[in-house]
Amino acid sequence: MSNNKSFKVIELNDGNKIPTIGLGTWQIENFEEIETTLNNALEAGYRHFDTAFFYKNERSIGSIFKKWFDSGKLKRENLYIVSKLPQIGNWSYRVNEFLKMSLSDLEIDYVDLYLIQFPVGFQYIDSSELIPMNEYGNVVLDNNTHLEAIWKAMEHEVRRGRIKSIGCCNFNQTQLKRILNSCQIPPAVIQVEAHIYSQQRILKKFCDEYKIRLCAFSPLGSPESNLFNDPTLKNLSLKYGRSPAQISLLFLIQSGNIVVQKSTNLKRLQENIQIYDFKIDNEDMDLLKSLDRGVSGIYKRTYFNTIYPGADLHSEFPWK
Numbered sequence: 367m368s369n370n371k372s373f374k375v376i377e378l379n380d381g382n383k384i385p386t387i388g389l390g391t392w393q394i395e396n397f398e399e400i401e402t403t404l405n406n407a408l409e410a411g412y413r414h415f416d417t418a419f420f421y422k423n424e425r426s427i428g429s430i431f432k433k434w435f436d437s438g439k440l441k442r443e444n445l446y447i448v449s450k451l452p453q454i455g456n457w458s459y460r461v462n463e464f465l466k467m468s469l470s471d472l473e474i475d476y477v478d479l480y481l482i483q484f485p486v487g488f489q490y491i492d493s494s495e496l497i498p499m500n501e502y503g504n505v506v507l508d509n510n511t512h513l514e515a516i517w518k519a520m521e522h523e524v525r526r527g528r529i530k531s532i533g534c535c536n537f538n539q540t541q542l543k544r545i546l547n548s549c550q551i552p553p554a555v556i557q558v559e560a561h562i563y564s565q566q567r568i569l570k571k572f573c574d575e576y577k578i579r580l581c582a583f584s585p586l587g588s589p590e591s592n593l594f595n596d597p598t599l600k601n602l603s604l605k606y607g608r609s610p611a612q613i614s615l616l617f618l619i620q621s622g623n624i625v626v627q628k629s630t631n632l633k634r635l636q637e638n639i640q641i642y643d644f645k646i647d648n649e650d651m652d653l654l655k656s657l658d659r660g661v662s663g664i665y666k667r668t669y670f671n672t673i674y675p676g677a678d679l680h681s682e683f684p685w686k
Contacts, residue, residue, distance in 0.1 A: 388412070389403075390627065392628065395421070414445075417450075418481075419451070419464050425472075428473040450535065451464055453488040457515075486507065511682050534553055535557040537558075553576075555578065558582070560618065562596070563659045579624055582618050582623050602650055613646065615627060617651065
């Protein structure tokens with residue numbers, strides 16, 4: 367069976383290269399858990415790490431990376447580190463402020479990729495209040511969000527050398543078009559929920575036109591989706607002698623995407639990156655494409671409404 371080693375790293379539209387599989391760190395805040403997970407991931411071969419100011423773990427992550435750098439096992443240029451501008455930072459003049467805090471916490475001079483985490487702005491109270499809420503239990507919105515101005519501020523940080531590539535998360539196609547129509551440096555990456563049940567084909571086609579790479583978060587679906595019990599996926603798992611997770615991740619990568627998966631389990635961490643020594647046949651790729659449920663397969667949109675109640679009232683809410 368042919369291998370997929372050429373898919374390990376792909377080039378972005380700005381000439382920079384990114385590993386196609388990354389480790390997400392959302393909801394891993396306990397230092398011992400972060401330390402164990404990152405050490406295991408680094409030993410397993412992960413070099414792409416996805417974090418954010420919003421995740422409240424960048425200081426811990428930075429201290430762990432520093433130990434590896436100081437030991438001589440790794441150099442900074444061996445890692446691909448992603449961070450994100452939080453919703454309370456969705457102002458052009460706050461890009462520098464939040465980027466500086468992330469760089470300080472991560473103990474590095476630059477990030478490889480910096481993303482606007484969500485197009486909706488929240489009211490800034492202080493840097494520790496990431497989801498400001500009102501007395502009615504709704505998030506306090508900042509309705510003056512200007513995405514094009516934020517983008518220009520991010521472009522400035524690229525020129526300063528503190529960011530290598532820039533992109534966005536959870537933008538819709540119209541918002542992407544606005545950035546493309548006004549930017550000097552186009553988005554290199556858009557990060558959205560994508561998996562076999564929601565393959566984001568329309569957005570992917572648009573991104574391909576502008577050489578924007580689609581990065582899938584939640585690439586293994588959600589617990590509610592019950593993806594791993596899908597008969598087609600189970601049959602292909604038996605055919606290739608690989609886990610449903612490995613088939614799912616490789617499907618997305620062979621489709622030209624980047625994936626950010628999350629696990630703190632050593633066995634799954636190791637398994638999920640061991641996908642470059644085989645290739646899914648074209649016929650089986652077509653079978654997996656047929657499982658796409660479109661918008662109905664998306665879970666996180668509902669979840670965002672749960673953690674950000676009232677965010678859908680903002681003019682920049684991406685899923686009207």
